[in-house]
Amino acid sequence: GDSVTQMEGPVTLSEEAFLTINCTYTATGYPSLFWYVQYPGEGLQLLLKATKADDKGSNKGFEATYRKETTSFHLEKGSVQVSDSAVYFCALLLHNFNKFYFGSGTKLNVKP
């Protein structure tokens, strides 16, 4: 069935390290893909999105490219900060079936 799979956390990095959080999906049709971020004690916020193959979403130094051939939407950042510590959720929207799926979330801890 349709789903989103994220790498399990927590991911612990030192400040200024390179970040990759893997996300792969299984979907019928042509989904839109998203990354949401949840800071401690808060609700989820949209971080970035991509609506078609080869699109790159970017925001706050984070990037993710919609790769149809590998059904992936990996999140990257070149230099993380302590303030990036949060839980990151990959999600997909199946327009044809009106379904929205969230991944299980990946917790990121960035140490000074």
Add this chain to the structure above:
Amino acid sequence: DAGVIQSPRHEVTEMGQEVTLRCKPISGHNSLFWYRQTMMRGLELLIYFNNNVPIDDSGMPEDRFSAKMPNASFSTLKIQPSEPRDSAVYFCASSSASGGKYQETQYFGPGTRLLVL
């Protein structure tokens, strides 16, 4: 701009009691979602309203859960009777949609942290 407003932010109750969670969506949004988040199960969609009408309630766990949206600016999620396994963070989210279809960006409230003893 006020975001999605949820109340209460924290609720502690005893097993068997009725719990009512409240949500005010962003003005102008016509879709509203209730989610539940736990460590074990992650983020689960409970129910989705479009133009105040429930469109998809397949995620509502059982008859103890009910949700209403009497108007465009207010929704409730009720648990009666509550059980310890209902302990979770409950999120409300809203978005704009047309024709009952999801639109792409959902705006989440801060959540209600529920503890059932």
